[in-house]
Amino acid sequence: MQKAHAETGKTVKTGFWRDAWHRLCKNKGAMLGLFLLLALILCALFAGVLAPYPYDLQDYSHTFEGPSALHLLGTDNFGRDILSRIIYGARISLLVGFSSIITAIIVGGLLGAISGFYGGRVDNALMRAMDILMSIPGMLMAISLAAAMGPGLANMVIAIAIADIPGYARVVRSSVLTIKDQEYIEAAQCIGASDSRIILRHIIPNCIAPIIVQATLGMAGAILSASSLSFLGLGIQPPTPEWGSMLSAARQYIMNYPHMCIFPGVAIMITIFALNMLGDGLRDALDPRLKN
């Protein structure tokens, strides 16, 4: 889409995503969130290069050391470098966040699309099932699933994803309900497109905006749930560095070595802060009517 610029007379390319991106760029908070998130992704990708020590290198002559030039954030009870473990921990947190959200989006999105598209009994049955799932608080659901399936990365991802599914199903369903009566869907039906083609090719791509917002904010929740599960001993098991399990191990040393407890928590907080800022910014950019 092109429109003429008022002052210069030049034609400027416009479009939904381009406009949203411009609005997002103007939001300082969202940009800060995006910057922090990109930095975390880089940390996770290049952990091997950025971390000063291997995450599992034990040095019993330097246990419980506070921050110093040698170990910027100090060492833990095994003499492992806390900064290196935090950098490697970004991998696990982002991996859990991304994979659980993608799983929840695929399953929840499909359920929501089917529910909204077919309506009637299918919609009623699916949405009542989602209501029941939602009547168990997300964290409680994740804890009971993780307890049943046992600790581990894959189980934690599944537990968090299942708890998140109803949220996506509802978001997609409400978008589908507004989209399915549009003329282009009618046109697709007229030329004989199958239901699955209409849902996958026409409806879901048009629900992307609310899904992106929900996913960004949902990823913050997923990372928080993952660290909570690991803190309770239901997620990632030591020696794999995960921020929640680092805090769980550091808890008993809080009286004498508080640095062990402070830094992994700060890492979680920065990640959640970045995702929340970006999510809020995306919501404002993708639906400017919501902005206050």
Next chain:
Amino acid sequence: MSKYIGKRLLMMIPVLLGVMIIVFTINFLTPGDPARMILGDGATPEALAQVTEELGLNDPYLVQLGRYIGNVVFKLDLGESYMTGKPVFEEIASRFPTTVKLAIFSVSISVLVGVSAGIISATKQYSIFDRIATSFSLLGVSMPTFWAGLMAVLIFSVKLGWLPASGSYGPEYWVLPSFTLGLHSSATVMRMTRSSMLEVIRADYIRTARAKGQKEKWVIITHALKNAMIPVVTVIGMQFGGLLGGSLLIETVFAIPGLGKYIIDSISTRDYPVVQGGVLLLAISFSLVNLLVDILYAYLDPRIKSQYKAAKKKKGGAKNAESTC
């Protein structure tokens, strides 16, 4: 109004049944042999077979599910703890009041701090207070509850020595856990109150109230607040669910002998009937709070009340018409 409440109560029945099915199914699919957990590793195969038969674990899934729902609904029987051999219901009932107390304290703090900060922030938008409150709420939302608890212990117990770090022996033991959970959830309540108030105070009827010369304080309290509270009440209801989940973590951090800590301890000892019963009770509590929230809606939002009144009138009108015919 009573019809609305009755309808909401009826709608809860399938939800509660669904919750029971989910909780039972999760437990059913959990690997591990309950008979071995009761008898220990040294049990003979005959003894294991006998206990398995007694517990009805050889029955098909649907039979076991039906028996479980029947026991819960008609006998309040949640099974027996593998560890203590006592009925789960008794074990849970003795600990549940502690969790409820923590939840009530936390919700009170959350509502008090969140709603008042939200109102001030909205009425004084872009002021220093607004900026500080918004920044704090952003940090609060981003902080994991258990880490906030650990930091509270570090500052107020370890460094300053003002408050005890763990246990629940007196009122002073409740301060840190309640404030940790309450302030954490107040961040979300504050954000919601602020945005909802901002939307409402720009409405025409608020301008009208001001134009009529009503004092600003009364415009906010009598006109803006009630309408702004509708979405806030939803958030508070949802926060209660978060608080129940958070109570598992906070009770663990502060060693509070409530239901949350009991569930977590039972997970590590694989005492699944306790986990199942505890999760069920917390989920039911969450559903009941949501029911209360829905009833509160009807009070806050007169459209719901009038909707039912209109339906009643219509019915009454139709009946009258029929009788005259």
